[in-house]
Amino acid sequence: MIEDAxxxxxxxxxxPSVSxxxxxxxxxxxxxxxxAMGFEVEWTxxxxLAGTLKCNVIGRRLPKTKHEPRQIGGLAYFGHTDVVPVNDWVGPPIVATDEDNDAFKPLIHNGRLYGRGACDMKGSIAAMIxxxxxxxIESQTQPLWIVCTADEEVAFCGAxxxxxxxxxxxxIVAAQPLAIIGEPTSRQVVHGHKGIATLRITSHGRAAHSSTDEGINANDAMVPMLSLLRDIAAQTRQEKAYHNAxxxxxxxxxNYGCSDFMTAVNITPPRCVAWANLRTMPGVDGEDLIERVRTKANELGLEFQRFQGGLPVWVEPDEPFLKELSEITHSQPSVVCYGxxxxxxHELNHRVVLGPGSIEQAHTNDEWISLDELDRGTKLFTELIQKYCGS
Structure with a gap:
């Protein structure tokens, strides 16, 4: 099975499916x-926003025995086919030409498979398939779904x-199956993670030669906003009301930052953009803080934008299905801070984040997954399919 994976x-x-x-x-x-494995496939x-075609693939394999598509049970796996950009790819520590050392030319070295997406999260997809x-299919008594989306790395747009x-x-929603989000967790059961929200604030000025008074420096109006963003950052670290233990x-x-994008000192900056990002949690959504930023932007005559983010995930750790998974994986339910x-x-009641590979290898310039981890992940998914889909 490992050779197939x-x-x-x-x-x-x-x-090279960069987002x-x-x-x-x-x-x-x-x-x-x-x-080729007997799945029916739906595309959405x-x-x-750039006009680029993106694709989601939803595979469904129903048992050959009489089965209603929306009958309760089964297993649904969720992955994403996009990967983060490649900057200064290093690859495995072996002597190779620059042509061979390509992030999209997978290489095996010392028990590791290197390549962009090896860990996050094409390794998990390969293990599940x-x-x-x-x-x-003859051994199935419950449905199996395998879902692969686009744009997970850019605000979960595909999902x-x-x-x-x-x-x-x-x-899937009607059946309420075990729903595995197959991100790399080293095969540990993750029952919760933070959400995310992102803001952008833009100040508009007027460009001119800096030796004249004709320009309007866009940074001037942004200074009070940066002060507020700094104060909020300190407040969220100090006040327990913004904590979840x-x-x-x-x-x-x-987190926050700012840029006027200038490369010459003799031009009055015509534009300045600040941003803020927060990781929301159950019971701590930060909406009051976001409203403070919006209000301040209006007072200062700045443009305010809020981008689509994602909700936190939380399933109570004592849920029976999590206890079952903990016994199978020999791990205790835990939480992570990424999304x-x-x-x-959120319509799925039996969500869990669970997959092979370590988040420490994700997005690195020498991304890899160990062959042992890939093998263990494949065996774990096989066991879960057998348990929840029948065999």
Whole structure:
């Protein structure tokens, strides 16, 4: 089974599906693999803000025995086919030409498979597909879904679109299966994570030669806003009202920055942009802080924008299905501070973040997954399919 998972992962890595380009080709590869295993495949496509085609693939394999599509039970797996950009790729520590050392040319070295997306999260997708391939449809008594979305790395846009448009997803909601968000957790059960919200504040001035008084420096109006953003950052760290002790760090991780984009000192800056980002938690949504920023922006005559983010995920750790998963994985339910597509799947009552690979390898310039971890992840997914889909 490990050879199959390795082959599938190598094939997926070869598609340079960075979030700013179309993921149509890698989605076609996933769909072809699923259809070869007896899955019915639904596509939900959309164009992002740059006009680039993005694709979500939803595979469904029903048991051969008489089964209603919206019958309770089964297993649904959720992954994403987009990856983060590649900057200064290093790859494995072996002697190779620059041509060979390519983030989208998977390499195996010392028991590790290197390549962009190896850990986050094409390794998990390959493990799940290999696991499903090892189980004949004749042995299924409950449905199995494998969902691969676009744009997880950019505000969960693909998952949001899939939830709104997919008929198969409506079946998943009705069935309330075990819902695995397969992000890298080192195969540990994660029952909660933070959400995310992002703000942008823009000050508009007027460019002119800096030796004259004709310009309007856009930075002037931004200074009081930066003071507020700094004060809020300190407040969220100090006041317990903005803390949730289940997380580490327990605060909103309020982060902010600013730029006027200038490269010459003899031009009055015509534009200045500040941003703020916060990691929301159950019971701590930061809405009052966001409103303070909005109000201040209006007072200062600044442009305020709030971007679509994601809700926190929280399932009580004593839920029976989490106890079952803890026994299977030999782990205790825990929480993480990053976000996942699970933010969009709030209609699913049995969500869990669980997958092979470590988050420490995600987004690095030598991203990898160990072959042992890939093997263990494939075996874990096989066991879960057998348990929740019948065998």
């Amino acid at each position: 390795i082959h599938r992962l190598q094939r997926l890595i070869e598609f 700013n380009v179309s993921n149509e080709a890698v989605s076609r590869e996933v769909a072809d693999q699923l259809e 496509n959309y164009y992002d 290999a696991a499903a391939a090892s189980i004949p 949001r679109q899939m939830v709104a448009k997919s008929n198969y997803y409506r079946d 289940a997380f580490d760090p327990p605060h909103l991780s309020w 996942t597509d699970g933010s969009e799947y």
